[in-house]
Amino acid sequence: MEKVVEIKDVWVRYGNQVILESVNLELAEPAGLLGIIGPNGGGKTTFLKVLLGLLKPYRGSVKLFGKPPEKSRDLVGYVPQYKRFDFDFPISVWEVVLTGRMSHTGFLKKYSEEDKKAAEEALKTVEMFQYKDRQIGQLSGGQRQRVFIARALATNPKLLLLDEPNSGLDPHMQDELYRLLDRLKKDMAVIMVTHDLSAVSVYVDRIACLNRKLHYHNSREIPVEDLEATYQCPVELIAHGVPHRVLERHNGNS
Amino acid sequence: MFELLQYSFIQNALAAAVLASIACGIIGVYVVVKKIVFISGGIAHASFGGIGLGYYLGINPMFGVVPFSLLSALVMGTVSKKSKIPEDSAIGILWSLGMALGIIFVYLTPGYAPDLMTYLFGNILTVPRFDLYLMLALDAVIVGAVYLFYKEFLALCFDEEFTTVQGVPTQKLYLLLLCIIALTIVVLIKVVGIILVIALLTIPATLSRKFTHNLKQMMLISILFGGVISVTGIGLSYALDVPSGATIILVLSFVYGLVAVGMEMLDGRGVSGAKNSP
Known part of the structure; x- marks a missing residue:
């Protein structure tokens, strides 16, 4: 069985600044939901860009499903940070979701019936099909986020990558988002990065800390020293916002 | 007026x-939604080099400007993305x-450059028949390219990074868009x-954007606006004996101002009306 993600000793730098230092990560099926937390500027978006093949590390190797990222594009769904969009853009929900089919449709071809079916299914999964003719700016923040997830799902991914999916959402909408991810993780591996510690909810199966280095122990608990290394401050200061079970499990059976 | x-x-x-309205109506929409007005202005102005080259070589300046504007588009598109200095x-x-x-090419050309001003400021009343055929051919290329690449251009303009992740060669596609902008110019x-x-x-x-949220409709509306307004501009410039290019721009700006203020007032009324309702 091929590993979903296999990252070995990956280094990335911009100019003289090292952004990622000797990052290693292995995810096997079933991978569930991996949450990656870390401060702003800690290299989270860079890490995702490496996974997407948008950025080449100067050292180390990245493999998704046994292939380099550029060769596995039809297996990867991507939900970018949504604050960088122009919501006035003249595009409908339906057109947005169809762009998630481009890796299947091919260059210069019209979207096929299969593409349309996949887009419809993706929109139904996130319960947004009835809004398909709306312009993207006429939706609420939470609805928009679901449309971008639908666009990623239209690819029929085996791996879903989300960049700060919870930013700009109120607690209720965040909860809905996590429940959606909880459903999706049964069919695909999900990796979510966030700077918001409180976002690490009960739905996360594994957790990693990223601040230049990646601290990962293949579990849903973070040793306190990892958190301290990641945030470079006494952990008491930030532990208030963290649900208890991230730090330690209270029941004794495990 | 009809005897004219x-x-x-x-x-x-x-x-x-x-x-002209067909070309600028379609391509202008991409320029506006992708927010590449500045680079388009750059390609337009840099293509003056092609006009100078045409004079210098003693050929129709339009033949100088086609390759030169395409070259400027490719160089600008590549350099602005790849260089270490800021894009603008x-x-x-x-x-x-x-x-x-x-300017150097024109200076080096012996004699006087007869209709240099028409290239800088335009003169629609002196367009020779040959230039019309060239415009028609370029329009055909522009419409054909947009028809072929419609889905790719839409994806590129909306979210370049995601489109790259979908395996589309976005850098080449962007250069193609800039080349089509060059031909439109x-x-x-x-x-x-x-x-x-x-x-x-x-x-x-920009005007058409006020009336629709659909890219294709934006193109149609903007062709319509461009056509009606340029014809009005031509009529006015003939009647008042003032330069045609500048008159068209003045009419365009006037109509834009009118629509913008009109919509603002309508919006304002709508809001206050809603406030008054129980």
């Missing part, structure tokens, strides 16, 4: 206005470099001139 239509120069002017600085440098080359040069081209690429498309 029998003059062949008026017929040519109207044909040129229609051909790179564009600013290439913008003036192209114009400077044009060539179509528009005779109408309003290099200096004012950017108005035709931005105003009709």
